[in-house]
Amino acid sequence: MKQFESLTGKQLSRRQLLTGSALLGGGLLATSLTGCGGAAQATGVREIGFWHLLSGGDGTKMQTMIANANQANPGFKVHPTVLAWGPPYYTKLAMASAGGRPPEVAIMHASRVPGYAPGGLIEPWDLGLLAENGITPENFAPRIWEKGQQGGKVFSLALDSHPFIMFYNTDIAGKAGLLESNGQLQEVSSPEGFKAMALEMQKVTKAHGLSFGYLNLGSQMWRLFYTLYKQHGAEIVLTPGRQMEADRDAAIESLEFMASLFDDTIAAKSGDINTGIAEFVRGDSGMLFSGGWELPTMKKAKLPVDAVTIPTLYGTPASYADSHSFVLPRQLVVDEVKRKDAYKFVSDVLKGSLLWAEAGHIPAFQPVVQSPAYGQLTPQIHYANAADIIAYDPEAWFSGSGSDWQTYFAEHIQNVLLGRDKASAGWDSFVARTNDLLSRPNPV
Known part of the structure; x- marks a missing residue:
């Protein structure tokens, strides 16, 4: 052989x-x-x-x-x-x-x-x-x-660095009274402040304030979760042969906030990435969580669009990126x-x-x-x-963009975002799955 x-x-x-x-x-x-x-x-x-x-x-x-x-x-x-x-x-x-x-x-x-x-x-x-x-x-x-x-x-x-960011429709934001004198979106610094902003935009669109498609796509769920988690100043350490080190409270709080967005007013209760982008392009929402790589789509649609890093809601500026x-x-x-x-x-x-x-x-x-x-x-x-x-993924042989680890995240967290499971249960099961991976050697 x-x-x-x-x-x-x-x-x-x-x-x-x-x-x-x-x-x-x-x-x-x-x-x-x-x-x-x-x-x-x-x-x-x-x-x-x-x-x-x-x-x-x-x-x-x-x-x-x-x-x-x-x-x-x-x-x-x-x-x-x-x-x-x-x-x-x-x-x-x-x-x-x-x-x-x-x-x-x-x-x-x-x-x-x-x-x-x-x-x-x-x-x-x-x-x-x-x-x-x-x-x-x-x-x-x-x-x-x-x-x-x-x-x-x-x-x-x-x-490059290609971060997970927030697009916003400047016309909708203007009608909602959310633009500063320089034409850019007002800053928010708390989960409650962000949800209040989204609700003001929803009053304009009559549909949703925010678009974020996530169904059956672990990378989307992970990008937003890891941004929020890192904004807590928390770390995840993945050491082969050892248990995953993470701040459980920060993780659960991040997941609970994510789930609270999907109430069919702030954001659609469920939807995939394509429906989320399409909704924003139609003008049925004022904001979109997605990657900067979607900018050509917005330009092609001739949207009145601007973009910023995802607001710092938990004290520490952080943006998922690769x-x-x-x-x-x-x-x-x-x-x-x-x-x-x-x-x-x-x-x-x-x-x-x-x-x-x-x-x-x-x-x-x-x-x-x-x-x-x-x-x-x-x-x-x-x-x-x-x-x-930049918040790069925690290092491990199994982590990173396009990895199965992000797929496993979806398997344990999607039901949390759909309101079917508690954030604590979803997170604990994901940690257990990760610990199983850490017990295995790098196959290459």
């Missing part, structure tokens, strides 16, 4: 590899794991494979950024492969890396890196080579740069020329990420954020402070 060798020198059998990858991603195994970057074409142009999971408006912006990099670098051509978001993507990337047939570069969520770096599925970035391409640690906010590190090495380079980050999948044999091409490609995309900001993301490359051009982007500039209060 063919064996695969990790960077740690350990041998993985095909059965171990398949089992580990399935557990890590929780998705279907890839039927084809061949990267796009094959041998150099007859023209001498080197082909660079690039896997990512960006579609819709994101994907269009990324395609333009790739085209710009290709035009500026005639020696290589980046070939993107777009795969489905979530567990299937991460499973395929793990399989390709372990099997020695990955692309030269790929996108991962920063929150997923802790599950990949220890097993040698991705390789660290060379700081010297990055510096040759004009990329240094000082170009990134400290929290974002720190997140890319594991064991003192840099395993991921953030393209980062689309560049990683170097493990190569059996590194082609040094193509590796340098990958560095140049990534540096070009980072430097050109003002275009990425138009998709609603906050560029991680600070020279772009600090540019006059970025300062002219609205509403992006109104929630750019989210990069300073």
Whole structure:
């Protein structure tokens, strides 16, 4: 039976590899794991494979950024492969890396890196080579740069931070008397104050004050919960072989507040993410909890929309976010020329990420954020402070964007939000499920 060798020198059998990858991603195994970057074409142009999971408006912006990099670098051509978001993507990337047939570069969520770096599925970035391409640690906010590190090495380079934010309809807010003299939404600093604001907007819409679709989508429930939980100043610590460390009171209070919103007046009692967005776009609510990545949808609908970080309701500013980050999948044999091409490609995309900001993301490359051009982007500039209060997922091999852990959260918490279970019971059962995961080793 063919064996695969990790960077740690350990041998993985095909059965171990398949089992580990399935557990890590929780998705279907890839039927084809061949990267796009094959041998150099007859023209001498080197082909660079690039896997990512960006579609819709994101994907269009990324395609333009790739085209710009290709035009500026005639020696290589980046070939993107777009795969489905979530567990299937991460499973395929793990399989390709372990099997020695990955692309030269790929996108991962920063929150997923802790599950990949220890097993040698991705390789660290060379700081010297990055510096040759004009990329240094000082170009990134400290929290974002720190997140890319594991064991003192840099395993991921953030393209952005994409926070969970609050959109609001400026026409509805104005009619509700909730705008300041500068045209921006009044600040609120308590759960009661937020609900009062939502009720004022509901008087205008005659439907709901807030839209938030969550049914059957653990990521949505988790994004709002973790924002509120972190606003308590609380932490979650996930240590292998130990019980989950968390502030139970803060968790229950956050869940109870979430459930109180779904009363069919402040917000619809139930609904999925698409119905929530559609309701807001129709003008049937004044506010929407969602990701900044939904901004192109709002712009396309020509809504009178602005956006802010989710109000600080429990004392500590915090905003759930993740980062689309560049990683170097493990190569059996590194082609040094193509590796340098990958560095140049990534540096070009980072430097050109003002275009990425138009998709609603906050560029991680600070020279772009600090540019006059970025300062002219609205509403992006109104929630750019989210990069300073990022709440990344607690680190574990099983946590992060698109993970099964978020699915388990939905399994235990959805009935709480629907009013069928108590918050304490839902939280305790989720903790027990998490403790079971912590008792298992990282499968890769």
